[in-house]
Amino acid sequence: MKRKWIILAMLFVIPAMLFSVSCAKKAVMTEPSTTDTSAADEAARKAELEKKQAMERQKQLEEERLAAERAEKLKAEAMQRDMMMSKNRFLNENIHFAFDSATLDNQAQELLKQKAMWLRDFPDAKVVIEGHCDERGTNAYNLALGERRAESAKAFLVNLGISGARLTTISYGEEKPLDLGHNEEAWAKNRRDAFVLE
């Protein structure tokens, strides 16, 4: 950084010095002479060269500045991407439950801790926690079970310091399966809490 400043200062100082020198000479030498002319030519050429060099440096500096800007932009984009990714992770990563259970296992708790981090980063975000069940069982009981699943996630997040006012719950029971299959794989996917921004 410092060097840049020095270079910049030199750029202004050197031509100024040269200019003042040539002026002084003009003022002293009233009679033109060949040697004097060649010296003046030499000085002009030198000045020209200096000017060219200065311009080149200017160009180089400009390029450096653009490169820095580009890097800055890329960084911002990357951050944006990270934000989107963390938001998508927050929204897309469901937490899962065992059959006829609203208990949060280790994996569910880990995911909820990540979600709490995201909620802390975005304090204006309001979230609906949807509790869902698999198709097995009967629908009134599953409606009640889905609510307990949503409520246990909410209670966990509140314990981690997230304001309960930002979290609402709704149960869909077995009404909105994610996977329409009739096997354990599908059922496991469907026993879930989903997170939706309000």
Add this chain to the structure above:
Amino acid sequence: MIRRRLMLVMPVLLCMLLPWPVVAAQYNYIDISNPFLRKTPIAVPSFKADAQNPSAMAAAKAASELLKFYLDFTGYFTFSDPTAFLEDPQKMDITGSGIRYRNWTAIGAELLVTGGVEIRDGNTEFELRLFDTVKEKMLVGKRYRGSPEDDRQVARRFCSEVVFAITGSRGFFDSKIAFVSNGSGHKEIFVCEFDGSNISQFTHHNSISLFPDWSSDGRWIAYTTYADKSPRIRIQHVSENRAARIDKPGLQAAPAWVPGKFELAASLSFSGDQEIYLLTGNGKVIKRLTSSMGIDVEPSWSPDGKRMVFVSNRSGTPQLFIYDTVSNRVQRLTFEGRYNTQPSWSPKGDRIAYSAMENGVIDIFTINPEGGEPVQLTENQGSNEAPTWAPDGSLIVFSSTREGKSRLYVMTAYGTDQRRLLTLPGEQSNPKWSPNILNP
């Protein structure tokens, strides 16, 4: 429109009794322990009409066919083959004095229905009788007057008389069934007659609507709907544009009207825990009925309204419990299996039907409210859910996946005579049988 017209005719029908007194049954025609095990053979010859009068002939034929259909629906009867009849239905005497009983006992009929149809001054008169061919006596005699299109109503009225004469109960011929169907792509509440006919859509929320339940007078249906985003109960008038809501946050599930009262029970979670509350028909909380951490859901009332069976997971798995409103005591009812839900208390009071899940398959059982061994009614035919009793406790409608899609089926209280109730696009679930509705 049709209903309104019938309402005008109904009082006339009801008052048009013949001068003969109804002879009450002196002994049990029906085996009380299981009336469906040995069905009673009955002969229903085509009703007599003036052969010169085509509209009378048509009405006679339609009415006798309908009567047979409704009698068959009860599950109590087998029908004598008309080709075996020794009498010509259009020539025989249909009054008590001229019946040749031996011609009916000879073909195995223990009961005989005779009917005559006459058209007078634009009115159709139906003259219907039920005979005990073994005892050689008339059990029921009725005359009804109405328009020719009233054959449906006439057949039901008389059927109710026949069932009353042989069982002592009025049957279910003035009842309806509410259920959920998703043919439109959304779960909506539908209503049909007890026999699955005359289907009409009751809700148009384009949302998810579940758990319909009829008030005792048949004027209101309470149900849970997501029409306002969250699952909330609506108490909606059947024919007028009136509805009440419950002003509480959280889940509002599975309402159940108290017999004979404008009150209902439902599971609400506004306290932070799901509990069953007693509510007015206008949706105001009267009091809390359950108090235990965990799921308390799906109430169903005993016919006297003093006890309530419900589902709770307080012992770890969903099981049936009975709450006694008089003693305030709660007792566990089911102990077998790990998933017993959807209780439905018989209007006769003697049994509670419910569904039990074993190895992912759900089947229907009944159990004595005082406890004891459950009796399994469905087996090896898909999953069978959501039993609901006819108002006389003789039949059960339920949903089943036996043909793939979930559809509605009907069976006797003993699990016999299982058959499909209706066919509709989409899937049907959550059936709920109404009480007999005399003035809909």
